Amino acid sequence: MNLETFIKSHAGTPIVLVQGLGFVGSVMSLVVANAINGNYAVIGVDRDTLAGRKTVDSLNAGVFPIVADDPKIAEFFEKSRQKGNFYATTDTAAYAVADIIIVDINLDVHKVSNEKYALSGYDVTLAPFISAIKTIGRHCKPDVLVLVETTVPPGTSKEVVAPTLKAALEERGLPSDKIRIGHSYERVMPGPQYVDSIQNFYRVYSGIDEKSADAVETFLKTIIRTDEYPLTRLGNTNATEMAKVLENSYRAMNIAFVVEWSRMAEEAGVDLYEVVHAIRQRPTHSNLMFPGIGVGGYCLTKDPLLASWSRTNLLGGKDKLKQSETAVSINDQMPRYAFEFLERRYPSAISSKSVLLLGVSYRGDVGDTRFSPVEPFYRCLLAADARLSAHDPYVNRWPETGISPHTNLSDALTVQPDIAVISTGHRMYQQEETTKALLSCSPMWIYDTIGLLSSTQIKKLQTKHTVIILGRGDL
Amino acid sequence: MNLETFIKSHAGTPIVLVQGLGFVGSVMSLVVANAINGNYAVIGVDRDTLAGRKTVDSLNAGVFPIVADDPKIAEFFEKSRQKGNFYATTDTAAYAVADIIIVDINLDVHKVSNEKYALSGYDVTLAPFISAIKTIGRHCKPDVLVLVETTVPPGTSKEVVAPTLKAALEERGLPSDKIRIGHSYERVMPGPQYVDSIQNFYRVYSGIDEKSADAVETFLKTIIRTDEYPLTRLGNTNATEMAKVLENSYRAMNIAFVVEWSRMAEEAGVDLYEVVHAIRQRPTHSNLMFPGIGVGGYCLTKDPLLASWSRTNLLGGKDKLKQSETAVSINDQMPRYAFEFLERRYPSAISSKSVLLLGVSYRGDVGDTRFSPVEPFYRCLLAADARLSAHDPYVNRWPETGISPHTNLSDALTVQPDIAVISTGHRMYQQEETTKALLSCSPMWIYDTIGLLSSTQIKKLQTKHTVIILGRGDL
Known part of the structure; x- marks a missing residue:
């Protein structure tokens, strides 16, 4: 099938x-193709690059390009293929x-x-987005609805997207007053709830004008279970764009907050995990975070x-968001703090010691190493x-470092490490077999950087x- | 009755x-005197100063010295007087x-x-506590249980309280190994749940040794509904002391976090309240705070x-808790930020304008002006x-400023203010009569510093x- 045939076969839809x-x-495409209150023909477009073509070919060949724990991915993909x-x-x-x-770029x-x-500096590269x-x-058609889901700097829909689209339409000699532009952010969590994190979750949305906001609302109601997860319309696109980055800044700051306390706990002979558990019993303090090796993933960083x-x-403001920038900088340094903790505790120099990292991906039970905090931790050890x-x-294969992790624990332990570091929260490390395997090694140091080990x-x-x-x- | 008679009449208790x-x-005394699983004679001791003697005389004369909304205060006080x-x-x-x-000092x-x-500096004055x-x-008896509830710098029970008490016992020629010392912090909230915030709430506790921790546990179980609100024992007194200040630092930091966003919302034409409401729908973000005039009260500051x-x-650490100190400093400046917002918006100079503050106490429906953020806000206006x-x-009577607020709104409005500032969340400001009274004034500016007004x-x-x-x- 080619594009033309696809379009023809869905005339009227x-x-x-x-x-x-x-x-x-990719997952948004599946959710729209399986809309709960509507019937859409969905075209997924990626860039004409090697990676883009690979994704496109894979999808058209019936192979979903992202491996995920969520059985709904396969189910939704299969349904869309049948339809x-x-x-x-x-x-x-x-x-x-x-x-x-x-x-969704x-x-x-x-x-x-x-x-x-x-963090010593940073720059936002808007150019590819504008392009x-x-x-x-x-x-595009002059009356298309453009719904931006990308996490953008607040102000982008109004100051960048709208003028860019309108100028382009005018250049084509088309009216620029019919286009509708909205912003709504997803809260996608790759993992076992991947599809549900789009279809069964709260949404915040807005439009550059009333008609745009109405059009976004009408559309979202066809793909999200808004009866259980009501939509929230905000006053303008700046507001929804700000809401998204505020959400993630809040989380980044909560993580950064606990870094200093982690060191203080160490100085005071205190188990910070039990302290945090005790405090989190209060609903007003339930978002307090636990200490750890660092922040991974694409968003919070x-x-x-x-x-x-x-x-x-x-x-047009004159100040930066200092606290939020500080939070990013502190979080970026967490893997180094984690390394320094080991350095302070270990009785001799780390130099020439054999260190085995247990887990390299950025979060537990996921095979994704992009932005993994284990990478800078690894670099500290290397240095x-x-x-x-x-x-x-x-x-x-760990592309960011070039090393090839063992996938079998027994193989990994044959090096008889001096130090084994639990660096990712894979559930298997909590299992009895892991404990046994570790006990079969010569005496060593075990360093849990994320509080994964149970007291038993x-x-x-x-x-x-x-x-x-x-x-x-x-300890 | 004098102390001797009181003691004699409770022999064996x-x-x-x-x-x-x-x-x-004062409220802790009532909770112990009305213990749910025990029978105690309670002696409340205050310092031999003018204020201390006044409190003591008031209590013995049957007048509870703190005015509070909680009917249980009167009830518990009356019961203890009957017993x-x-x-x-x-x-x-x-x-x-x-x-x-x-x-409880x-x-x-x-x-x-x-x-x-x-904040340009600060000092902790431990001397009165040590005294x-x-x-x-x-x-004290050599086998007394000393339970510290005061919010202390972490390390105090172990490094200050224990050595001080043991040295004093040894000076008296008494054994110093029988004393039990523990720490457990309250989460008292003056207001309608005053008594419940002690009797029906989670508690964290510890002891300087196992026996001390056991003694604290035994005692707390007699005064707190631990069946519904189980106790949490932490590993040492440093841990519980740290938990208390960590709790309040977390809250202070969450408040400080929203300050910058508040200004950004203003620049972006965004209603930050609706943004925060939308984000708080997520359980992981439920502790996000709303913007406001500032932080009041004794603890968070x-x-x-x-x-x-x-x-x-x-x-023995070498670093300060920089983020927590920054949070205090930002919060201390919030009333000034609130003033600057008014200055930026108001079309002419504030000088010689008549400004009416609606509410001066530190929180809504409470008559307590200590550490009220309205005071620095007032000083900015004065300057x-x-x-x-x-x-x-x-x-x-507002002792911190020397001015005498009107208690009647109509009286207050006779000045025909240029600007009326809603500065404390008293419920009466949300009522229809208040709206009517404000509408009866000549055209003016109304500045809500806490998001109290409804959209209606x-x-x-x-x-x-x-x-x-x-x-x-x-707006």
Whole structure:
């Protein structure tokens, strides 16, 4: 099938185009193709690059490009294939037929850090985003609804997207007053609730005018279970854009907050985990975070900077968001703090010691190493001349470092490490077999950087090994 | 009745002494005197000063010294008077007969601020606290249980209380190994749940050794509904002391976080209240705070500093808790930010304008002006040469400023203010009569610093007046 055939075979059906087929766009396409209150033909468009073409070919060949625990992914993908209402392409001609265009491309921040991993500068690279919006403007219908889902610097829909699209339409000699532009952010969580995190979750939305907001509302009601998860309309697009980055800045700051306390707990001989557990019993304090090796993933590490950047670059403010920038910088340094904790505790130099990393991906039971905090931790160990190896049941190649983790724990343990570091929260490390395997090694140090070990495990391991835990001064 | 008679009449009954009869100690005394699973004779001891004697005389005369909304206060006080098991005194002889001593005195921080209300320095004044502990040591039984409830710098029970008490016992030629010392913090909230915030709430506790922790547990189980609100024992006294200041630092930081966003919302034409409401729907973000005029009360304004001070002064750390100190400093400046918002918006100079403050106490429906953020806000207006007056239904004398608020709103409005500022969340300001009274005035500016006005109220008021709201750039 080609694009033309796909379009012809869906004549009369509203066409939804999803721009960008990454972690959000690919699953968003499935949710729209399986709309609960509507019937859409969905065209997923990716860039005409090697990676883009690979994603598109994979989708059209019936192989979903993202591996995820959620069985609904396969189910939704299969359904859309049976219905034949989902087609992927790199052909920009698709924009011309779309009634609704959902923008799900990335908008990146380029960070500059010093040798201690503290943030020394950053820049928001708007150009690729603007170029994608221009592509829409060059081809779209004048009355299309453009729904931006990308996490953007607040002000972008109003100051960038709207003028860019309108100028492009005017250049084509078309009216620019019929286009509707809205913003609504997803709260996608890759993992077992992947589809539900779109279909069964609260949404915040807005439009650049009343008609745009109405159009977004009408559309979202067809794909989200708004009876159980009511929509929230905010006053303007600045508000929803700000809400998204505020959400993630809040979380980043809560994580950063606990870093200092983690060190204080160490000095005071205190188990910070039990302290945090005790405090979180209060509903007013339930969002307090636990200590850990660092923050991973695409959002928390950059969204506060998007917000701060926009304040002075798009919204006319004269100050940065200092606290949010500080939070990012502190979080970026967490892996180094985690390394320093080991350095302070370990009785001799780390140099030439054999260190085994248990887990390299950015979160538990996921095989994704992008923005993993284990990487800077690894670099600290490397700079200290440790001999490094790694284990990860989900990762046999760690592109950011070039090393190849063992996927089998017994194989990994044959090096008889001096120090084994629990660096990712894979559930298998909590299992009895892991404890047994560790106990079969010669006496070593076990360093839990995320508080994963249970007290029973700790007691067993302590019969042979020395156990230390980040944020626990009592061990 | 005198102390001797009281003691004699309770021979055979365990005696609990509460040291310090302030906001915590006075209500704690009532809770112990009405223990749910025990029978105690309670002696409340205050200092032999004018204020202390006044409190003691008032209690013994049957007048509870703190005015509060909670009907249980009167009920518990009356019950203890009927049982005759509560006596107040300034006589240190009481310490000699106590089986349990609960320390509920204050431990203050002396803050130094610059002209912009930013924190420029601070000092923890431990001396009065140590002196109170010495008083205990000079008189107490060698096997007394001393339960510290005061919010102290982490490390205090172990590094200050224990050595001070043991030295005092040894000086008296008594054994120092029988004393039990514990720490457990209350989460008292003056207001309608005053008694419940002690009797029906979670507690965290610890002891300087196992026996001490056991003794604290046994006692707490007799006064708290631990079946519904289970106790949490932490590993050592450093941990519980740290938990308390961490709790309040967390809250202070969450408040400080929203300050910058408040200004950004203003620049972006965004209603930050609707944004925060939308975000708080997520359980992981439910502790996000709303913007406001500032932080009041005794705890949040100093506890983060207690923590930071202890890190370098008691626990041997080399760094301060920078984020927590920054949070206090930002919060201290919030009233100034609130003033600057008005200055930016108001079309002419504030100088010589008549400004009416609606509410001067530190929180809604409470008549307490100590540490009220309205005070620095008032000082900013004063420095700008505004003509100031105030209304507060609960406060007819504002000692911190020397002015006397009107308690009747109509009286307050006869000045025909240029600007009326809603500065405290008294419920009466949300009522229809208030809206009517404001609408009867000549056109003016109404400045809501806490987001108290409903959208209905705002619409009505806007028919005549100009309404601005802190954190709302859309108005």
